[in-house]
Amino acid sequence: MRSVAVQPKKNEAGKPSVKTPVEKAANPAAPKVSNIALLLPFGLDHLRPGSPYTSVTLKEADIALDYYRGFKLALDSLTGQGYNFKLQVFDSKGEKSQAHSLALNPAVRSSDLIVGPVFPDDIKTFTSTYPNSSQPVVSPLSAASPAGIKNQQLVTMMPPLEYHAWGAAKYVNDRIKPKKIFILKSGYSEENDYLIPFKKATDSLSKKHVQLVYLTVIHGQLNSLIPQLSANSENVFIIPATDQHFLNVTLRALDTLSRSYQLAVFGHPSWVNLSFLKADLLQRLNTHVTVTDHIDYKSANAVTFIKDYRGEYNAEPTTYAFKGFDEGLYWGQLLGSGEVKNLAGKDFEGLHNNFHFQKKPGLGWVNTHISIYKYSNFELKKVE
Structure with missing residues (x-):
């Protein structure tokens, strides 16, 4: 365990005014x-001889270090405004057994806020063991659905895939208003994790007035869809696939169609x-793609953060x-x-x-904020 105490900087708030009576002024109450307990997979055991980091555990440690640095830099910036924190950092090791032990650790249990563990299995083990049913437990980096954890006190910071599907469906319904939506599938069952909530959202938003046309695409053959395409308005295609070969072939086929028809393609995040x-x-x-983690490196706030981070950590x-910040x-x-x-x-x-949180019964708080970006001038531009 590593413990870091972050103290507020001194300010002038405690100075008596010139109009204060001669008697000694009372000291202001300390903030x-x-x-805060921060549970991250540093994997410090791998520093011992005979147990070196693997490529996987080293990557996990890098993520933990970067997140910690950003998180602490944020707390440091708040101390200048009079906040006061005690940050305790624990090595979760990326192991369920360690998550179980940390859930019973008195130092963790007495914290005002618990951030971590990072991985879904570790979070599930931690929350199932943690005895405090009213203390928030933050899932800081995982976009896994909280339905697999089922803890009322969980706070999911990264929007799960289903909210990407809802975000895309809402944009299509509100902005494009098509009569048909074409769903291009590769055949892998995991695509249903996107398609099921997309259909549910579309049916709800359009009151089932939009027809969903499904096609499992083989070798880029889209000819069967041509009779159903509109010649006068945008034809919306939803593609939940991530397979390289499938996308290369299918997108080339769509490129051919785009010479004769107006298209709007929505891809997996x-x-x-x-x-x-x-x-x-x-x-x-x-x-178009749904996005939850796009950074505008040209913004004034991002430039300031990068400068401060470099100055503090030389990295x-x-x-x-x-994310940590x-x-x-x-x-x-x-x-x-x-x-x-x-x-x-x-x-x-x-x-x-x-961050825009909604309370989901039995699942805790979930950040549901999704942005829509599209490719313009050969880069992603925010449209909503």
């Missing part, structure tokens, strides 16, 4: 100390990280450092105001993502 997808092709296809911040700032402010248990209306605009 409330908020205790992981498309933003697939290097084999070419921006020029995606732009020609009028491609470049990764996306995990940005956003979440540290969000929770630090809520701890200072004593509002960590009710997140309704506690929206937040961060460098990495925005």
Whole structure:
């Protein structure tokens, strides 16, 4: 365990005014100390001889370090405003057995806020063991559905896939208003994790007035859809696939169709990280993606954060450092105001993502904020 105490900087708030009577002024009350337990997979056991880091455990440790640095930098910035924190950092090791032990650790249990563990299995083990049924437990980095954990006190920071599907469905329904939506499938069953909530959202938003046309595409053959395409309005295609070969072939086939028809393509959110997808092709296809972790590196706040991070750690911040900073700032402010248990209306605009929480029965609080981006001028531009 590593313990870091973050103290507020001195200010002039305690100085008596010139009009204060001669008697000695009472010292102002010290700001409330908020205790935070940070449970991250540093895997420090791998520093011992005979048990070196593997490529997987080293990556996990890098993520933990970057997130911790961003989180602590946020708390440091808040101390200058009079906040007071005690940050205790625990090594979760990325192991369920360690998550179980940490759930019973008195130092963790007495914290005002618990952030972590990181991985879904570890979070499930931790929450099933943790005896406090009223203490928030933050899942900081996983977008796994809280339905697999089922804990009323869980706070899921990264919107799960189903909210991407709802976000896309709402944008299509509100902005494009098609009569038909074409669903192009590769045949892998995991695509249903996106398609089932997309259908549910579309049926709800359109009152079942929009027809969903499904096609399992083989070798890029889309000819069977041509009789159903509109010649006068945008034809919406939903593609929940991530397979490289399937996407390369299918998108080329759509590129051919785009010469004769107006298209609007909506892809899986992981498309933003697939290097084999070419921006020029995606732009020609009028491609949209749902995004929760897009950073505008040109914004003034991002530039300031990068400068401060470099100055503090002599390193470049990764996306995990940005996430740590956003979440540290969000929770630090809520701890200072004593509002960590009710997140309704506690929206937040961060460098990495925005937070808009909804309480889901039996699942806890879930960040449901999704942005829509499209490819324009060979880069992603926010449209909603």
